[in-house]
Amino acid sequence: MGSTETGAGADPGMPARGNGQSQGTAILRCLVKAGRLTDREAEELAAYASDNDKLVDALVREKGLAERDELIQHLENYYYVRSVDPSDLTCEPSALRLLTAHRAKSFRLLPMRASDSSVDVAAADPGDLPTLDSLRALTGRRATPFVMLESELLEAIRANYQDVPADGKASRPRAERRVLARGESKSGGRGGKAPKYPEDDVSRLVDAVVEDACSLGASDIHIEPWADKTTVRFRIDGVRVLRSTLSPTIHPQVASRLKIIGDMDIAERRAPQDGRATFRWNGKPVDLRISTLPSKQGEKVVIRLLFKDPSLVNLEKIGLPGDLETRYREIAAEPIGMILVVGPTGSGKTTTLYATLGTLDSERFNITTLEDPVEYEMANVTQVQVNPKAGLTFLTGLRSLLRQDPDVILVGEMRDTETAEVACRATLTGHKVLSTLHTADACQSIVRLLDMGIPPYLVTASLLGVLAQRLVRRICEHCKEEYPADDAERALLGLAEGTVLHRGAGCDKCVGTGYSGRTGVFELLVMDEKIRRLVFERARSQSVRYAALERGFVTLAERGKQLVQAGVTTVSELERVVLTSESREQFCSNCRRLVRYEFTVCPFCGTALRETCPRCSAPIEPDWEACPACGEPIEHAGSRRYCARCMSVLDRSWDSCPYCGGA
Numbered sequence: 001m002g003s004t005e006t007g008a009g010a011d012p013g014m015p016a017r018g019n020g021q022s023q024g025t026a027i028l029r030c031l032v033k034a035g036r037l038t039d040r041e042a043e044e045l046a047a048y049a050s051d052n053d054k055l056v057d058a059l060v061r062e063k064g065l066a067e068r069d070e071l072i073q074h075l076e077n078y079y080y081v082r083s084v085d086p087s088d089l090t091c092e093p094s095a096l097r098l099l100t101a102h103r104a105k106s107f108r109l110l111p112m113r114a115s116d117s118s119v120d121v122a123a124a125d126p127g128d129l130p131t132l133d134s135l136r137a138l139t140g141r142r143a144t145p146f147v148m149l150e151s152e153l154l155e156a157i158r159a160n161y162q163d164v165p166a167d168g169k170a171s172r173p174r175a176e177r178r179v180l181a182r183g184e185s186k187s188g189g190r191g192g193k194a195p196k197y198p199e200d201d202v203s204r205l206v207d208a209v210v211e212d213a214c215s216l217g218a219s220d221i222h223i224e225p226w227a228d229k230t231t232v233r234f235r236i237d238g239v240r241v242l243r244s245t246l247s248p249t250i251h252p253q254v255a256s257r258l259k260i261i262g263d264m265d266i267a268e269r270r271a272p273q274d275g276r277a278t279f280r281w282n283g284k285p286v287d288l289r290i291s292t293l294p295s296k297q298g299e300k301v302v303i304r305l306l307f308k309d310p311s312l313v314n315l316e317k318i319g320l321p322g323d324l325e326t327r328y329r330e331i332a333a334e335p336i337g338m339i340l341v342v343g344p345t346g347s348g349k350t351t352t353l354y355a356t357l358g359t360l361d362s363e364r365f366n367i368t369t370l371e372d373p374v375e376y377e378m379a380n381v382t383q384v385q386v387n388p389k390a391g392l393t394f395l396t397g398l399r400s401l402l403r404q405d406p407d408v409i410l411v412g413e414m415r416d417t418e419t420a421e422v423a424c425r426a427t428l429t430g431h432k433v434l435s436t437l438h439t440a441d442a443c444q445s446i447v448r449l450l451d452m453g454i455p456p457y458l459v460t461a462s463l464l465g466v467l468a469q470r471l472v473r474r475i476c477e478h479c480k481e482e483y484p485a486d487d488a489e490r491a492l493l494g495l496a497e498g499t500v501l502h503r504g505a506g507c508d509k510c511v512g513t514g515y516s517g518r519t520g521v522f523e524l525l526v527m528d529e530k531i532r533r534l535v536f537e538r539a540r541s542q543s544v545r546y547a548a549l550e551r552g553f554v555t556l557a558e559r560g561k562q563l564v565q566a567g568v569t570t571v572s573e574l575e576r577v578v579l580t581s582e583s584r585e586q587f588c589s590n591c592r593r594l595v596r597y598e599f600t601v602c603p604f605c606g607t608a609l610r611e612t613c614p615r616c617s618a619p620i621e622p623d624w625e626a627c628p629a630c631g632e633p634i635e636h637a638g639s640r641r642y643c644a645r646c647m648s649v650l651d652r653s654w655d656s657c658p659y660c661g662g663a
Contacts, residue, residue: 023075023108023124023150024049024056030074036065058151068149075147079126084112084146091160095119097486098139101161102572107131108150109143110157117628118142124150138488142629195244197232202253205246206261210288210303212243214281216511219305219346223258225251225298237473237518238346238577255292255299262290270294276373289373306375313354313376319520321559328467328524332356335407337464338424338433342445348471348520349436350375353410356434357381365407370397372412386412394419402426411435417453424454427462441556442466442525443545446535460532466525468556471518472569472577475502476510480567489571492579493561502567519568521578523556 028042037045045063049056060066066074072083095111098119104110108124109131119141125131126145135143148156195212198204209232213221218234230246246254259266262275275290289304320328331339339356341349354376357367362380369378372386372394382404384397394411395418401409402422413436414420423433439445445466449459485499504514525531530547545553560578563569601608613627626633656662 022056026075026078026125026127027056027060027071030078031060031065034074055151055154057149071149072147075149079145079147081126081145081147084122084148086148086152086156089122089156096160098141098488099135100488100572101157103138104157104161105154107135108153109135109145110148110153110160112146114139114141116141118144120144120146122146122148122153122156124148124153138491140491197244197246199247199250202250202257205250206254206257210279210286210305211281213303213305214279214286214307217517221301221303221305223251223254223301223303225295225300227297230254237513237515238471239473239513251298255301258290258301258303259292262288264290264292269299287375313351313358313378315352315355315359318348318352318355320522321562324522324524324554327526328465329359331464331526332359334432334464336427336430336432338427338435338462339464340435340437340445340466341469342437342439342442342466343469344438344440346471347469349469350412352467352469352520353434353436354378357408357410360408366405367408367410368401368404368406369410370394370401370412371410395422398422398426402429402431406431408432408434413437414452420449420452420454421458424449424458424462428458433462439468441541441545442468442523443541443548446525446531446544447541450535450538456536456538460527460535463527465527468523468525470521470556470560470577472521472560472563472573473513473515474517474519474568475570476504476507476514476516478509478516479505479507479514481505485571492571492575493564495565501564501571503570514570515573519563521556521560521563523554523559525553 024046028037028046031037032039032042045059046056048054049059057071060071061068076083089110089112091110091112092114095114098111098114099107099109108128110122111119112122113120119135119139121135121143123132123145124147126147132143132145135141195208197208197212209221209223213234216234216236218236219238220235220240222231222233222235222240224231224233225248228248230248230251231242232244232246233240234243235241256266259273259275261277262273263277264273264275272294273292277288277290279286279288284307287306289306291302291304293300293302315325315329331337341352343349350371357369357378360367362378366382367380368382368384370384370386374383374385377383384392384401386392386394386397394413394415398409398411398419399422409423409426409431411419411423411433414423423435426433437445437448439448443466445468446459446463449463450456480502481504482500482502485493485495485501489495489501490497490499504510504516506512506514510516525544525548528551530551531544534544534547545555549555556578560569560574564571564574613630613632615632616627616630
């Protein structure tokens, strides 16, 4: 539903009613129309609310511009819906279980009453049709909205989700079983009191922050200056959490100390800088990549922590499923060809490439890498750091490497067409190439190569396979618990009623998050003759995916669902990292193309994908006798009787066709 505050640039007098604008916009428009505010005053009030993180309805009452009852009357007239009074609000437990607290707050919706076909919801913005459609897709019920002041709605959501009964057992909503849903505690630390760093000595303070991050297994440290404080945040298992706050006066000293450590210019505060250093923790070296960025409040500093542990780059430990690992090792053992590892930043692509190099005989093969930066040092492997300032780019380095008699080449990333084409052509001259791309899945990576301008014949001749991956957090083994899957989770995973899933309750071992460590979710696309033919014909990624699925290809979404059912990770983690709108797809029985799951008609050929009610167009199941949305009796297509001569639809009581006389 978006933010409730109206942006500074919004014009309260322009948007059409019921168009999904925020409640703040609606209130300001109504006050302008009533003569309480001018357009200029409304814009200033909206900007003030946005800058100070205030809700417009609370701000209006605080300034005495309107009373609560007047605002409710305005909103009822604006949205043409009835309102809900907090004193009369009652929510059925069965309705509350349709949405988690996190979704309720995000949607700005509070389920009050639910039937098999509909649900009454208190809403901040009843005109937000996309959000109401999302609720219908999620719950399978039509939403009947009632308007409520947003400040009162958020308080009602908090109060009603404090203790939601589930199967007769009191439990908190899934989204709130973590510390503030993302592992961030109210005290600033993860599941505990924020540490007190020694601010009297900047050198000790910096060391303490880095040691604390290492002990928690953080991958990044974010030191951010604000007007009244400096925050220290860690990225742990892919999620950023607040660890502590510092006095704002000490921030310049902290930034200067980190610049000295990273061998940067401490006098330069107007331009970004990058540096690196080595830190020893528990006797082991930790590589620090330090980056500074000038901001309005001061220099923001981000430190990437790289643990130089050889055990981290082992193909057996990165989480490949057994069948997929066997197939991947087979293509990795091929002497000639290209393997791509794809996924977003931070998904572990480089670690997988290093693990792949670890399966090769570095004594026998001449292995050379081009990286930016070099993250792990490997024995018997020539590793080259890209340096664009000196003229050493991926392209120039790759061309030089081909004159070094290489057997295996690792290119850190294919950033441009020239690099990708040289890498592909290198396989034609007898080399093996490993590299990465930033694409959503394995099938899209092939289309990306074609879009970059690589000729289809070059892609089909060079590419052996594509491994796509994500990283999801693992449930903490010390506090893992079972719970019955709710309706939304069963619908998402296609599970039977009564299915039991797992989650982490939060404990000292996982510092209150319910997660400990991460594992990979993978999909492997291996090139074969049919896929090569599709690539040569420049087919769409959907066609490539369908051809792969016919040959046993398992998607990222399906692998993630397997991990959830195995108790390795949670549904919320799967939704956060793996599942996207593209993950929920179906095949058209006529044209055999992939289309969105929520579509009832194929947009390519017009074929009905699922039966719908002839009266209200709601999706219906094959065994339903009536539509649950409108009560219309259903005559299923499979149960109809047709005339063999003219193909007219016949009533089952007729002995012959009244149109042509046929039987």
